[in-house]
Amino acid sequence: MLATVKALPDAADMPFYTPAGNECRVFEAAWHRKLPLLLKGPTGCGKTRFVSHMAARLGVPLYTVSCHDDLTAADLTGRYLLKGGETVWVDGPLTRAVRHGGICYLDEVVEARKDVTVVLHPLTDDRRLLPLERTGELLTAPDNFMLVASYNPGYQNLLKQLKPSTRQRFLAIEFDFPAPEIEAEVIMSETGIDAETARLLVRIAGNIRTLKGVDLEEAVSTRLLVYCATLLDAGFAFDDALRCAVIEPLSDDADVKAGLIEAISILRG
16 A cells, blocks of 8 residues: 555544644645645654644544555556456545545655655645546645645755655644653653653763764664664663664664764763
8 A cells, every 4th residue: 555544543542742943833834825835854853743643633644654665656546457357447546635635745755756846836736626637637635635745955965865856845844852851741742751760861862963083874763762772662671672673774874873873871871
């Protein structure tokens, strides 16, 4: 499956999210004004959780598509497939969201092939149209449709960039890792770990994120801290949990990993 569609949760089951600024207000304004929204920020900083939270808060279905190198426009819009000896059209996740309403979220949109942006452009202006060349349809997005995309600006290269002409079709929100007190709250909420351990994990992450002379493609994410806390809650030793959930996912280089271990040991005293 290319997309996951989440049923609407009860209020008690709403994905936990603590705002860092006015992002919830901006999202709601974009929803009510039928504007597309772009989320920019490092991997694992909470962009996907934010979208899940807002979909539940607004009470609308969420179609999440994890973009990758082989994702094509047809994967989003749909294609003809053989079923029971007949050729039938099957809507893709973007088309389903346009037909029936909901939020279509394209996670790491820059990873998709270039033809994807061509399909998105008519949906990101006042036309809000989705042309389906294979079926001859021209769908108009309903009022309860919203397009949201995300990407990590710090992980782009010359071959994978979001064109300025595409970026300027969206409202945009800049995300970063949560403030320490919020990040600790997230870890405690997700795992049930105690406050002291959560704060220690956040301090370790902050130290790694500001390290100089260590070649890391990505900073340690809030997601990895949640994984680490999950292992700790399962009874793993602190060093083992850190190695499995933080150090090994960040790098394959032995020298880099040794540097991370040293930095963490200094912080822990």
